[in-house]
Amino acid sequence: MASTKFIILQLVGLLLAISIAVFQPTAVNISPLFSNESKCPVPEYVGTFDHNDTQFLLHDKSFRKFAAERLSRAIQIDTVVDEHMTDFSKFIDFHNYLRTEFPLVYQNAIVTKINNYGLVYEFKGTDSSLKPILMMAHQDTVPFGDLSEWEYHPLSGHFDDEIIYGRGSNDIKGLLVGLMGAMTEIYQKNPNHKLNRTVIFAFGYDEEISGDLGAKNIANYLFEKYGPDSIDHILDEGAPMCIGVNKNYYGFVVTAEKGYLDLAIEVNAPSGHSSNPTDKTSIGLLSEILSSYEKDKFKPIIPDENPMLNLFECVSEQSKLPFFYKLITKLSRANELAKNLLINKLANVSLFEYTIRTSQAIDVISGGTKYNALPYNATAVINHRIAVGDNEDTVLSKAVKHSKTVAIESNLGLLVNDKVLIEPTKNGVIKIRTLYYLPVAPITPIFDDIWNRLTGFMRNFYEREVFPGKFIDTPYIITPTTMQGNTDTRHYWKLSTHIYRSQPGITNLFEAHMHGTNEYVHIDSHLQVIAFYYNYILNIC
Numbered sequence: 001m002a003s004t005k006f007i008i009l010q011l012v013g014l015l016l017a018i019s020i021a022v023f024q025p026t027a028v029n030i031s032p033l034f035s036n037e038s039k040c041p042v043p044e045y046v047g048t049f050d051h052n053d054t055q056f057l058l059h060d061k062s063f064r065k066f067a068a069e070r071l072s073r074a075i076q077i078d079t080v081v082d083e084h085m086t087d088f089s090k091f092i093d094f095h096n097y098l099r100t101e102f103p104l105v106y107q108n109a110i111v112t113k114i115n116n117y118g119l120v121y122e123f124k125g126t127d128s129s130l131k132p133i134l135m136m137a138h139q140d141t142v143p144f145g146d147l148s149e150w151e152y153h154p155l156s157g158h159f160d161d162e163i164i165y166g167r168g169s170n171d172i173k174g175l176l177v178g179l180m181g182a183m184t185e186i187y188q189k190n191p192n193h194k195l196n197r198t199v200i201f202a203f204g205y206d207e208e209i210s211g212d213l214g215a216k217n218i219a220n221y222l223f224e225k226y227g228p229d230s231i232d233h234i235l236d237e238g239a240p241m242c243i244g245v246n247k248n249y250y251g252f253v254v255t256a257e258k259g260y261l262d263l264a265i266e267v268n269a270p271s272g273h274s275s276n277p278t279d280k281t282s283i284g285l286l287s288e289i290l291s292s293y294e295k296d297k298f299k300p301i302i303p304d305e306n307p308m309l310n311l312f313e314c315v316s317e318q319s320k321l322p323f324f325y326k327l328i329t330k331l332s333r334a335n336e337l338a339k340n341l342l343i344n345k346l347a348n349v350s351l352f353e354y355t356i357r358t359s360q361a362i363d364v365i366s367g368g369t370k371y372n373a374l375p376y377n378a379t380a381v382i383n384h385r386i387a388v389g390d391n392e393d394t395v396l397s398k399a400v401k402h403s404k405t406v407a408i409e410s411n412l413g414l415l416v417n418d419k420v421l422i423e424p425t426k427n428g429v430i431k432i433r434t435l436y437y438l439p440v441a442p443i444t445p446i447f448d449d450i451w452n453r454l455t456g457f458m459r460n461f462y463e464r465e466v467f468p469g470k471f472i473d474t475p476y477i478i479t480p481t482t483m484q485g486n487t488d489t490r491h492y493w494k495l496s497t498h499i500y501r502s503q504p505g506i507t508n509l510f511e512a513h514m515h516g517t518n519e520y521v522h523i524d525s526h527l528q529v530i531a532f533y534y535n536y537i538l539n540i541c
């Protein structure tokens with residue numbers, strides 16, 4: 001004890017000294033050390049479950065087999081999409097599957113097809129003063145990749161008594177079929193239950209290629225029908241609700257999504273014969289820009305609103321972390337120095353780096369037509385995932401910085417989204433263009449009533465029904481987090497301020513080879529979807 005105290009004092013002293021010496025007054029603030037206020041309050045348990053029904057859905061042998069085979073049949077239907085697709089009529093097979101397997105849902109819901117293949121199920125509640133809840137998933141999957149690398153055919157839906165294999169098992173038919181299954185159980189087990197609150201299911205069909213056909217039109221339909229901010233909360237695919245990482249278990253609730261930006265950098269320089277070349281061709285000039293652009297990574301940042309900061313606060317308060325991490329986490333909202341230490345530590349961990357840093361990847365390049373002709377045009381496209389706190393300007397300024405150096409050195413013009421920064425010259429021009437920009441998603445508020453209801457319910461479900469006794473020595477840490485990719489919710493921002501991307505389940509999506517070969521879902525994860533939504537809807541609707 002004594003020695004720990006001594007180290008604490010030393011560290012605090014050191015921090016203070018450095019702070020005063022180097023930084024402005026905000027860096028000196030160590031007042032959070034003397035506060036015992038939680039930055040990550042653990043929610044109270046929410047909901048009452050029919051223990052018997054819940055255990056049946058989670059563990060009954062014949063139900064398990066029935067549910068696995070039903071999901072397997074969904075996986076056997078090809079719903080692969082790719083960027084070049086124009087005919088989506090194969091989705092009719094999937095619709096027929098849903099109608100056949102879930103007759104009770106079709107009897108009780110208003111089913112609307114949006115843009116032919118998008119599906120909306122509205123289960124009407126009796127109390128119109130309660131805002132509806134909206135559960136999302138998508139019907140489509142990514143392509144198979146190399147078939148020879150699959151142990152079982154991606155459309156086999158092979159079940160080995162624990163694991164269901166196949167494309168879409170994890171992303172995200174296990175969730176979609178589970179939602180339909182949960183609703184079926186509600187109508188089967190509680191034929192007299194009347195929903196007070198409307199429940200909506202919305203299943204797009206092109207999430208993997210941006211959702212412009214499915215989710216976008218579904219969102220418009222719901223917006224017309226229900227209005228702005230009309231949905232209590234939205235739950236979509238995302239992080240698992242209960243996964244083990246090292247010695248802890250986490251309930252990851254994604255409350256922020258990074259932005260997205262495709263940037264084109266084009267260099268036009270005089271064409272001509274290769275026997276009498278200019279010193280640098282458009283390709284050479286573009287290479288110079290790209291090479292320095294790539295070396296200059298975006299600055300990692302953690303503005304206070306980035307849920308990653310909440311994540312570290314939750315972990316720091318609820319589990320064992322090295323003292324140094326606890327210290328800088330506790331101080332980081334009030335103390336710039338501590339914040340910077342935290343940023344530097346995290347930017348160095350590959351798991352976290354791009355949750356706090358805008359990413360850049362030069363993905364496409366084109367230029368040149370002939371071996372003996374100087375290329376007039378060289379163009380590259382750089383993909384970015386924009387960190388919370390950054391925006392289009394962050395990316396454009398960096399592109400301008402590196403392009404300007406080359407423009408000045410080689411006497412070229414410079415255009416940014418058609419705006420002339422430097423007039424084009426006879427040597428040519430560099431053109432920077434935003435091809436597609438999606439800002440960082442609005443951040444879902446946390447620790448409010450809707451958060452507490454969802455996460456209190458998760459605690460109840462996982463701590464008391466799924467894993468009773470497990471979380472006595474091991475914490476179950478429910479925490480907000482940030483997602484690096486985008487979901488269909490990008491089209492739903494106007495419908496609700498509370499968008500969560502999280503699904504019942506126990507498997508890390510990367511471990512389950514989401515988008516890779518041998519994708520799988522554990523049957524327990526699927527049964528948890530059914531049991532979770534069965535109770536969640538009965539309790540809050």
Ligand SMILES: *[C@@H]1O[C@H](CO)[C@@H](O)[C@H](O)[C@H]1NC(C)=O
Nearest residue numbers: 034035036037038039041042
């Ligand atoms: C913080 O400390 C005060 C005073 O000692 C106490 O009343 C309060 O319950 C504590 N709060 C927490 C969250 O521990």
Ligand SMILES: *[C@@H]1O[C@H](CO)[C@@H](O)[C@H](O)[C@H]1NC(C)=O
Nearest residue numbers: 050051052053055056057060
């Ligand atoms: C619980 O379910 C089992 C089998 O499903 C049934 O035999 C038992 O009577 C049920 N118990 C209660 C209290 O409903």
Ligand SMILES: *[C@@H]1O[C@H](CO)[C@@H](O)[C@H](O)[C@H]1NC(C)=O
Nearest residue numbers: 344345346347348349350353
């Ligand atoms: C992490 O830190 C180590 C040691 O300081 C350094 O060698 C390494 O390059 C860093 N990695 C990243 C991703 O910053």
Ligand SMILES: *[C@@H]1O[C@H](CO)[C@@H](O)[C@H](O)[C@H]1NC(C)=O
Nearest residue numbers: 266268366367377378379380
């Ligand atoms: C240069 O090539 C890119 C990529 O092929 C193309 O989008 C662009 O229009 C071309 N520019 C000119 C001036 O031809």
Ligand SMILES: *[C@@H]1O[C@H](CO)[C@@H](O)[C@H](O)[C@H]1NC(C)=O
Nearest residue numbers: 127195196537538539540541
């Ligand atoms: C639905 O409303 C009735 C009548 O107000 C109430 O008794 C019941 O508890 C409500 N159910 C839920 C799940 O809120």
